[in-house]
Amino acid sequence: MTRFIVCIFALLLSFQSLAAESAPTDESIKNLLDAMNAKQMLEKIRAQNASSVKASILGQLGGKQLNPQQEKVLNTTSEKISSIMAEVMTWENFQSIYTSLYKKNFTQEEVNALTVFYKTPAGKSAMNKMPAVTQQIILESQKLLVPVQDRIQQAAQEGAVEFRKAQ
Template identity: 35%
Template sequence: MRLSRPLLAASLYAAFCLAPAQAARPSDAQIDQLMESMNYERMRREIVQQMRGSAEMMAQAAAGDQLTPEQRASLAKAMEKQMASVEKLLEWKQVAPIYRKVYGDVFEAAEVQAMIDFYRTPAGKSILEKMPLAMGRTMQEMQPLMKRLFEDMQRDLQRDMQALMLESGDHAGHDHGHEPVPAPYAPPAPPAPPAPPKPSKGD
């Protein structure tokens, strides 16, 4: 059975009207506004501070008590130079294209606007204030867990290396000088914004 032209046109029009509209992509200005409401500059300073603390712990664990005061001063100077480079790398003008692309690909314009509105509320501002503390304490609480994990990995690796040496005919049992490796302290990733509660359909 063939549909008449008027009926076919009406069907196509109805299908077009009932089809879900494509979600609007957020503009660069919206994303810039979101990061401004999240106080990106403060986040950048806190990220650098956390990375500095992690780098200092790594350097102390690697060097131990073997460095002279002059060597420690040189190491501190080199670390400050590296942190300055990191801080410059994380400036908004450097990372803005990345945030605009990622947030533009992931979020809809309405979602970005909802986050902007949320972070401007007292509750949103309070969450932004507390988020670095929550992340820092989480990293601190996880350090013993990560330390045990890396100790287990190191023990298993040494056991596997010994088994490989035995299989290859190295039966002399020489000490190959494998020193314990301190558990690394990886620098934290940039903090992701907490997802605001989605408004209900009745709002």
């Protein structure tokens, strides 16, 4: 019986040490983010944001031709939206988000392996291409919604009416 208790105790200690070892450190996550050029990637995303906002608004208009006054309003609006987004899309905000999420979702071993990968030519290439790929995914996904935009708007309006009735 004593051997059984000792074995259980040893198992519990080993699980605790595994759990403690598996959480990545802030420093290792910082090294990973550096290897990923995450700060520079955020800057590229911020720079591309203005065109994405404008494209999104144009997508919602369904390819409608704009007159010069509408074009001016579109440009002003997209610039305002981009400026507002830039206020919160700071490196300080994203670094804390990355650190928190990487700690929750990756082990120290995985963070180490990712850091090694992103220091390789293939890893660097992948990170350099990600902002453009992400932007293209957003633009392509918006195209999928254009044909059903009227149906979505109608469903939203019907839902709003039903919501008011339910109050």
